Amino acid sequence: MDENRHIHLSQVDVRLPDGTEFCQYVVRMPPAAMTLVLNDAEEVLLLRRHRFIIDRWVWELPGGYVDEAEDIAAAAAREVEEETGWRPKTMEHLVTFQPALGSIDHPQAIYLARGAQPTATAPDRNETADVRWFPLTHAVTMIDNGELVGGASVAAIYRALTLRP
Structure with a gap:
């Protein structure tokens, strides 16, 4: 069609x-890759952007489409750098899921990065209005308050909570 x-x-x-x-x-x-970046203080790196489909400003994890021949972990790391100006130190696959299996085939791969280094490159202003570190537990509050609504971001944050000692 x-x-x-x-x-x-x-x-x-x-x-x-x-x-x-x-x-x-x-x-x-095509597949999408997203990364939950955690620092040593258990803060998560989030970006703020306007999502025109729902006409709202929301916080979410960095992520995007995987290019045709691109390694998924490399795509996830690339998206972090492009959208936040931070380069992940490590990449660990957490989960891959289908967000709307009844009518959409769109694999979502979520990675965990432990630590990140700032780069000299500023985030793409067309994709990111603000970038901040938030305590992981505060990100759950942001979900409850409707500030963080994207399915993959929500899944990643709840998955990260299960990894805590």
């Missing part, structure tokens, strides 16, 4: 085991 480098929209005919038939819209998107 429609296609570009970030999305492929199609219709498929579905037949369920009981014989029910229907037409389903299917969205396929």
